Structures are given as structure tokens and as C-alpha cells.
Amino acid sequence: MRGNVRPSEWTPIGVPSLEPAALDVVHSRQNMLVVAGPGAGKTELLAQRACFLLQTGRCPFPRRILAISFKRDAARNLSDRVKLRCGSDLASRFHSYTFDAFAKNLVDRFGQALPDQFRPTRDYKINFELTKWAASDWINQSLPTQGSTLSPAVRARINGIQFYEGPFVGQRLSLDRLEGRPPIERAAAELWRYMLKGDLRSEMNFHMIGRLAELILRRNPKILAALRAAYAYVFLDEFQDTSSIHYDLAVTAFRGTTTVVTAVGDNKQRVNKWAGALDGIFDRFEQDFASKRTHLLFNYRSAPELVRVQSFVAAAIDPNAPAAQAAMYIADGKPDGECLSLIFTNYEVEARELAKMIKRWIKQDALSPRDVCILTRQRPEHYAKLLQAELLKANINSRVENSLQDLVAEPLTIYVVHMLRLAASNHAPQSWGAIVDLLAQLQGELGERFERRMSRKFSQFVVDLRTKLVNLPTDPCMIETLLDEIIGFFGTDEFKAEFQQYAQGDFFAKTRRDIAQELASRFARLRLSDALDDLEGVGAIPIMTMHKSKGLEYHTVIFIGLEDAALKGFNAERDEETCGFFVALSRAKMRAVFTFSERRPTYNVVQIQKREAINPLYDILKAAGIEPQHVA
Numbered sequence: 084m085r086g087n088v089r090p091s092e093w094t095p096i097g098v099p100s101l102e103p104a105a106l107d108v109v110h111s112r113q114n115m116l117v118v119a120g121p122g123a124g125k126t127e128l129l130a131q132r133a134c135f136l137l138q139t140g141r142c143p144f145p146r147r148i149l150a151i152s153f154k155r156d157a158a159r160n161l162s163d164r165v166k167l168r169c170g171s172d173l174a175s176r177f178h179s180y181t182f183d184a185f186a187k188n189l190v191d192r193f194g195q196a197l198p199d200q201f202r203p204t205r206d207y208k209i210n211f212e213l214t215k216w217a218a219s220d221w222i223n224q225s226l227p228t229q230g231s232t233l234s235p236a237v238r239a240r241i242n243g244i245q246f247y248e249g250p251f252v253g254q255r256l257s258l259d260r261l262e263g264r265p266p267i268e269r270a271a272a273e274l275w276r277y278m279l280k281g282d283l284r285s286e287m288n289f290h291m292i293g294r295l296a297e298l299i300l301r302r303n304p305k306i307l308a309a310l311r312a313a314y315a316y317v318f319l320d321e322f323q324d325t326s327s328i329h330y331d332l333a334v335t336a337f338r339g340t341t342t343v344v345t346a347v348g349d350n351k352q353r354v355n356k357w358a359g360a361l362d363g364i365f366d367r368f369e370q371d372f373a374s375k376r377t378h379l380l381f382n383y384r385s386a387p388e389l390v391r392v393q394s395f396v397a398a399a400i401d402p403n404a405p406a407a408q409a410a411m412y413i414a415d416g417k418p419d420g421e422c423l424s425l426i427f428t429n430y431e432v433e434a435r436e437l438a439k440m441i442k443r444w445i446k447q448d449a450l451s452p453r454d455v456c457i458l459t460r461q462r463p464e465h466y467a468k469l470l471q472a473e474l475l476k477a478n479i480n481s482r483v484e485n486s487l488q489d490l491v492a493e494p495l496t497i498y499v500v501h502m503l504r505l506a507a508s509n510h511a512p513q514s515w516g517a518i519v520d521l522l523a524q525l526q527g528e529l530g531e532r533f534e535r536r537m538s539r540k541f542s543q544f545v546v547d548l549r550t551k552l553v554n555l556p557t558d559p560c561m562i563e564t565l566l567d568e569i570i571g572f573f574g575t576d577e578f579k580a581e582f583q584q585y586a587q588g589d590f591f592a593k594t595r596r597d598i599a600q601e602l603a604s605r606f607a608r609l610r611l612s613d614a615l616d617d618l619e620g621v622g623a624i625p626i627m628t629m630h631k632s633k634g635l636e637y638h639t640v641i642f643i644g645l646e647d648a649a650l651k652g653f654n655a656e657r658d659e660e661t662c663g664f665f666v667a668l669s670r671a672k673m674r675a676v677f678t679f680s681e682r683r684p685t686y687n688v689v690q691i692q693k694r695e696a697i698n699p700l701y702d703i704l705k706a707a708g709i710e711p712q713h714v715a
């Protein structure tokens with residue numbers, strides 16, 4: 084569809100209707116802050132707003148919309164929704180990035196315009212080892228003493244976390260002179276200098292990249308003006324998790340400009356305080372961006388009984404939070420959702436009984452394993468290990484998603500898998516369509532003639548690929564060569580240019596290597612289509628930490644181990660842990676289950692488990708009428 088629909092004639096696509104407050108946001112010409120609970124349709128609202136702006140020409144060609152999320156799968160989910168709702172042509176002006184990818188893109192393109200002291204080398208490397216927890220070690224062990232203004236005794240007195248969250252990356256980078264400044268600030272300047280390494284290859288983490296991106300915009304009016312001219316609209320998803328690095332970047336880029344910013348979030352799902360999520364971020368945004376705040380009241384995701392239980396948790400987190408209303412219609416006599424708190428005598432009984440229940444639920448509710456999700460507070464491979472074995476006995480596959488979730492959301496994986504699916508089957512229309520769209524996008528051509536010409540080449544490539552895969556390679560190096568051929572068919576340079584995360588550094592090579600490793604282990608034991616299903620997790624119950632479940636939804640959610648040991652930070656971070664509990668509960672559409680096992684191994688030793696520290700969570704459930712039930 085072209086961008087020629089009249090605003091007054093535009094109607095939401097793919098959902099029956101939007102509540103009036105949501106429709107106001109879709110149409111809005113001013114900065115807006117949307118505060119709404121789980122399942123209120125915040126992400127959907129952004130997708131609808133993108134369609135409205137593109138289809139009505141409110142975002143006129145060639146201007147674009149920039150959407151920024153925190154997780155790769157959230158960014159992908161949003162761009163998929165827009166593509167599905169208004170077609171690839173218009174959606175090509177909808178750019179959905181994670182914050183990290185957006186910042187890295189700026190540094191990769193314009194990093195050489197930075198002043199000497201903050202200019203990274205073009206081939207900089209991402210270093211994940213520099214964290215706030217390791218900051219003291221970096222100051223004391225890695226910083227060279229030669230040429231330093233800090234004695235070892237002074238360095239040893241610097242508090243690493245304060246240093247990291249303060250002058251190192253907690254505030255805008257300063258180009259001021261350092262003489263006479265406190266040691267903590269001089270240490271920050273020295274660690275920056277050490278990481279950027281002069282002529283040697285620079286190393287940075289994403290916090291540093293975020294800070295450099297902000298500095299680029301602050302120091303270069305032309306780059307800033309070009310960015311603002313390119314993006315007429317900006318969307319900020321999961322806004323409650325915004326850190327000072329992200330916020331400063333957004334402020335420098337778009338505050339006080341004609342670019343219209345829409346931020347959506349839920350203060351009750353704020354679980355990233357450890358990663359720097361700012362207090363009072365909604366109020367700051369309202370002031371800084373002169374925005375209007377609006378609330379959404381419906382919950383489109385969860386059944387009425389679950390929305391009722393959620394309201395008790397919501398009230399415990401924020402007594403002023405407006406009560407959400409369930410939008411789901413349940414016919415008379417049908418179950419309207421259930422929430423269970425189950426107590427087991429030990430973890431073996433828990434695994435056995437849960438496996439039986441899951442089997443029963445899958446059958447009775449006609450679910451696919453992907454409709455069920457198993458959550459843990461931490462270490463999912465440990466908490467779910469026995470349950471996985473019991474599920475397997477019942478012929479139900481499951482897998483821990485954490486390590487694969489990001490890889491599977493990578494465009495490189497997505498398009499390689501599409502191509503391999505075509506090689507595996509004569510009937511994979513979705514994969515065919517996805518690749519034709521990609522080729523059109525990469526080559527900037529559309530229309531029937533292009534498709535006919537492309538189709539011939541493409542069909543031949545698939546036939547050749549199929550021949551090569553008669554015997555599946557199990558050597559990762561051979562698979563990497565195969566991946567090179569596939570990417571070469573798309574056009575390696577074009578592919579890297581389209582997906583900016585691959586344009587610089589070794590991320591492309593690393594992703595290719597990871598895909599090859601994952602495929603190799605599966606090719607050794609499975610047929611091609613089964614290997615691809617296994618990689619994508621088709622037919623397997625996903626298991627993940629509650630943090631990784633943000634933004635996702637499942638028919639049935641089972642949280643294993645609502646216990647003191649699993650939530651050991653509860654006393655210190657009660658608000659944040661309660662928000663985490665709320666996130667877990669609110670992922671469920673129809674059923675939420677929380678388990679407690681009286682005995683469970685903490686690491687390798689079986690220990691008696693308690694629920695004293697986290698009793699406030701059990702109290703909330705009890706207040707909602709959910710009493711713990713003992714199971715065999």
C-alpha cells in the first residue's frame with residue numbers, strides 16, 4: 084500500500100480496534116509518553132502508529148521513523164509487525180534498532196570525526212569484560228602506571244562501581260582539562276585513553292560506544308542536523324529501562340526539535356536497575372520533551388482471572404497505578420484463566436509432576452510446546468534440568484533459550500535459515516517471500532520484471548544448494564564456506580551495508596562462526612529440516628530467565644523456584660524483584676504457575692529451601708486468593 088490514505092480514513096490494521104487513548108497517540112503530532120501495564124498493546128500501538136504515519140504520508144518520503152528497543156528480538160518483532168501491516172515498501176522507511184545498534188552505527192559511520200582523545204580506531208573491538216563489577220580490577224591491574232597521574236595507593240581507594248557509573252560512562256564525556264580534578268575523574272580519563280589505545284586497535288564495550296555516539300552528535304552540528312532531517316518520528320520502546328547513556332543520547336539527538344518522539348513503557352516492569360535504568364525517567368521525559376502523558380487501560384493479552392491477580396501485584400508496586408481491564412472475552416462456562424502456586428516436597432517430585440501436568444495441558448488445551456514457557460529467576464539450565472529430562476520421557480522437547488535467543492534473532496541467521504529451508508523443502512513459501520523481499524531491498528529494485536529475473540537465478544541457486552546438502556557437512560569450517568556462498572548470493576557488501584551491525588568489526592565473522600557451530604552440532608545428528616527446526620526451537624518448550632521473557636507472551640507460563648535462594652537479592656532490591664515477579668506473571672495469556680520445592684540443589688548440594696525473605700510475594704498471591712497447594 085502506498086502512502087496516500089487520508090488520515091480521516093485510516094483504520095488500524097490487524098487488530099479489530101484501538102482504545103480511544105491509543106488512537107489519539109497514533110494520530111498525535113506532539114511528543115507523547117504512554118504509560119501502560121503489561122499486555123496493554125504498547126508495542127502494537129507503535130506498530131500501528133508507524134503504519135498510520137507511513138500510509139497517510141504524515142511521515143513523507145524520504146523521511147523515516149526510527150524505533151529504538153532494548154532487545155534484539157523486540158526490535159525485530161516491531162519491524163516484522165510494521166512490515167506485515169503495511170508492506171515492505173513503506174516499511175523500508177521504518178528503522179528498528181536496539182539502542183546499542185543505533186549507537187554503534189553512529190560510531191562506525193562518524194567515529195573518525197571525534198576529537199583525538201576520544202577517537203577509536205576504525206577496526207575497534209567489542210570488549211565485554213569491562214563491566215562495572217570488574218572496574219576496580221581494570222583500574223588496579225590493567226591501567227599502565229607509566230605516565231599515570233595516579234599512584235597505586237590512590238587507585239586502590241577508588242570505588243569501582245562509583246567510578247564506572249560516575250565519570251567513566253555515567254555522565255556525558257567531557258573535553259575539559261583534567262588538572263586539579265579528583266582522582267576518580269582522572270582515572271576515568273586514563274582508562275578511556277587506555278581502551279582507545281592510540282594507534283593500536285581500540286577496545287570498547289557498548290556503554291562506551293553509547294557515550295561516544297552522544298559526543299559525536301554534540302560536537303558535530305552537521306551530523307546532528309542530518310539525523311534530525313532523516314527521522315521525522317522517533318519511538319522509544321520499554322522506556323522504563325532507559326539508562327543515563329541512552330537518555331543522554333536521545334536528549335542530544337532529539338530534544339527541542341521538530342522530530343516527534345513517542346515513548347512507551349511501564350514503571351511496574353522496571354527490572355533493569357542493575358543495568359542503570361534511571362529513577363524518575365517518565366517525569367524527566369515529560370519535562371525535557373514537553374510531552375503529554377497518557378495511560379492505556381486494557382490488557383489484551385491475559386485472561387480476566389490473570390488480569391485480576393496482576394492487579395494485586397501492580398498495586399503492591401505502585402498503589403496509584405490505574406487498574407487494568409481485561410479485554411479478552413470469555414464465553415459463559417469457559418475457564419477465564421488460572422493462577423496456581425504449587426508446593427512440592429522435593430525437586431524430583433516437582434519435575435515429575437510438572438512434566439505430567441504440562442503433558443496434560445498441552446493435550447487438553449491443544450497447545451504447541453511453543454505456547455508453554457518455563458521461567459526461572461536465574462540459571463535456567465540448573466533449575467530446569469530435571470524437568471527437561473522428565474519432559475523428554477514424555478516426548479516433549481524443551482530447550483534453554485538464553486544463549487540462542489539473540490543468535491536466532493540476527494538477520495544473518497534468519498536469512499541463512501530461510502535459504503536452507505528452501506534447500507530442505509520444495510514448499511517453503513514464507514522463506515521464498517522473505518528472500519525475494521530481501522533481494523529487492525538490497526538491490527533497490529522492485530516490480531515484476533525484477534522478480535522474474537531474480538526468480539530464475541534464485542531457483543538455480545536453491546537447486547545447487549540442495550545438491551551440496553545431500554550429505555550434510557558437520558565440519559564448522561565447511562559450513563562457514565557454505566554460509567559465505569549464501570551471503571555471497573545476497574551480495575556480501577550489500578548485506579553488510581543493509582544490516583549495519585555487520586558493517587564494522589568482527590561481529591559478522593563472529594555471528595557466522597556461531598551459526599556454523601550451531602548447525603554443525605545439529606547436522607551431525609539430524610536431517611536438514613529437523614536441524615533448522617531445532618535451531619529455531621520449533622516444537623520445543625522455551626526455557627529462559629524472567630529477564631529474557633520481557634515483551635514475550637505464552638498461553639502457559641511456569642515459573643520454577645519462587646524461593647529465597649533463587650531471589651536472593653529480594654531484601655536488597657525488593658521493588659525490582661517484585662517488578663520481576665510481575666513481568667513473569669504478566670507473560671501468561673491463560674495460565675500462570677509458580678512452584679516452590681522444599682528441597683532443591685543450590686549448585687550441587689541439596690538444601691532445604693525457604694520462602695521467608697520473599698514472603699511478601701506469597702502474601703500478594705494470598706491477598707488475590709491464590710493459596711499455595713501441596714502437590715504429592
Ligand SMILES: Nc1ncnc2c1ncn2[C@@H]1O[C@H](COP(=O)(O)OP(=O)(O)OP(=O)(O)O)[C@@H](O)[C@H]1O
Nearest residue numbers: 098099100101121122123124125126127383384634
Ligand atoms: N488493540 C488491540 N486489539 C487486540 N489485540 C491487541 C491490541 N493491541 C495489542 N493486542 C495484542 O495484545 C498482546 C499484547 O500486546 P503488546 O505486546 O503490544 O503489549 P505491550 O503493552 O507491549 O506488553 P508488555 O509491556 O507486557 O510486553 C499482543 O498479542 C497483541 O497482538
